[in-house]
Amino acid sequence: MQINRADVADLIYFLAIARHKSFSRAAIELGVTTSTLSHALKGLENRLGVRLLNRTTKSVTLTGAGDALAATVETPFEVIDVALETLNRFRDAPAGRIRLNVAVEASTLLLAPIVPEFVERYPDVELDIVASNRMVNVTEGGFDAGIRYGGTVPEDMIAQRLSANIRWVVAGSPTYLDRFGTPVHPSDLLHHRCVSNRLGDDRVYRWEFEQGDEKIALLVPSSVTVDQAETGLVAVLGGVGLMYFPEPLVARYVSDGRLRLVLTDWAPSEPGFHIYYSSRRQMPTGLRLLIDLVREIQPLGL
Incomplete structure (x- = not known):
């Protein structure tokens, strides 16, 4: 079957739901309503002729078809993300959206002091900061990076120090x-x-x-x-x-x-705060600029 524009948009929605196993969390990541996601998924399933998700009031799981589809299309969409991110090198000002999952104290002590300057310098970069002490897998959660105390950073991630001890x-x-x-x-x-x-x-x-x-x-x-x-x-x-x-x-x-x-x-x-991110993904330009600014201002020393 031939892919169309609606399929591309709905596949992006589907991948977010598959990562989070939740319509509400996927909606937060994508900046849309849960009803929009539900409508899109029903349309995608109808066009494909298969059920992709098992939905109950308490859980969302992938069907066999959904699991196979997610595994197949995830890598091509990651390649597209990388290709779009490279366009920042050709813009007069960087653009995009950076999603961060950070310890609550890091949001208060480390990020809050630098946010005004970041927004002033890079008005086209949107920061989406989720402050929580709950440990999450930032990759599966759809985040570009996490910020935690050094001793709690997952070992399989690339980590950079953002503060002194x-x-x-x-x-x-x-x-x-x-x-x-x-x-x-x-x-x-x-x-x-x-x-x-x-x-x-x-x-x-x-x-x-x-x-x-x-x-x-x-x-x-x-x-x-x-x-x-x-x-x-x-x-x-x-x-x-x-x-x-x-x-x-x-x-x-x-x-x-x-x-x-x-x-x-x-x-x-x-150990002080460290930012960490997957080694399997290209670092977004906005994330690099955020790291550079924290190191420039050093709200907690370095």
């Missing part, structure tokens, strides 16, 4: 510390109210400390558990308890006296 500190409000006292050793935390950190894989984080050759990883008693440091920060400012933070996130509150650091002689320095 980050010190991790325990902080609490003066109100809390005046009421419950100041810990002088990590083990003292076992007798304090703490706000725990839930990691992207749902594990509760063990607070890590080091002094000289001594290292301690402590599962603290939790009054509250959060999956975003910003949520815990609001609670800690309100006197709920102590929390383990990346120091840049609390620096201004320490400076103005709203928070105090404790156990600073036990505070470890860990």
Whole structure:
């Protein structure tokens, strides 16, 4: 059968749905409505004469025909993407869309300070930033790159450092510390109210400390558990308890006296933020420009 213009558009929609196994997530990536995707897929299936997807209220899976089609057409569309991206070399100004999946603190501390300058320099490059601490496969999720702390970057990806190492500190409000006292050793935390950190894989984080050759990883008693440091920060400012933070996130509150650091002689320095992306895909021009600008401005040092 001969391919037509509608088939090309609908195949792009189909590939996004196949990657995400979700109409709603594919719609977010493509910038269209779920009803648009549903209508397009029905049209494609009718023209091809086969069912490509099994759809229920809870899941989307590929049929045998859908799996075969996705495997066959994915590479040609990747080649087209590369060909279109090379056109940026011939434009007066780069254009395109960059999708990033980043740790929440990275969006706040690393990207937010550089976004105004990026938009000013490259107004035709659209940034689509998804801030989440949930670990995802950026390639399968349709992202151009991810940004995470260095120690959590997948090993099969190309990674580039975007910040200096980050010190991790325990902080609490003066109100809390005046009421419950100041810990002088990590083990003292076992007798304090703490706000725990839930990691992207749902594990509760063990607070890590080091002094000289001594290292301690402590599962603290939790009054509250959060999956975003910003949520815990609001609670800690309100006197709920102590929390383990990346120091840049609390620096201004320490400076103005709203928070105090404790156990600073036990505070470890860990790998900073890294950007990572697949080695199998050409780096989009917009992504390269974003990396260059972060390194130029260095909001968290380098």
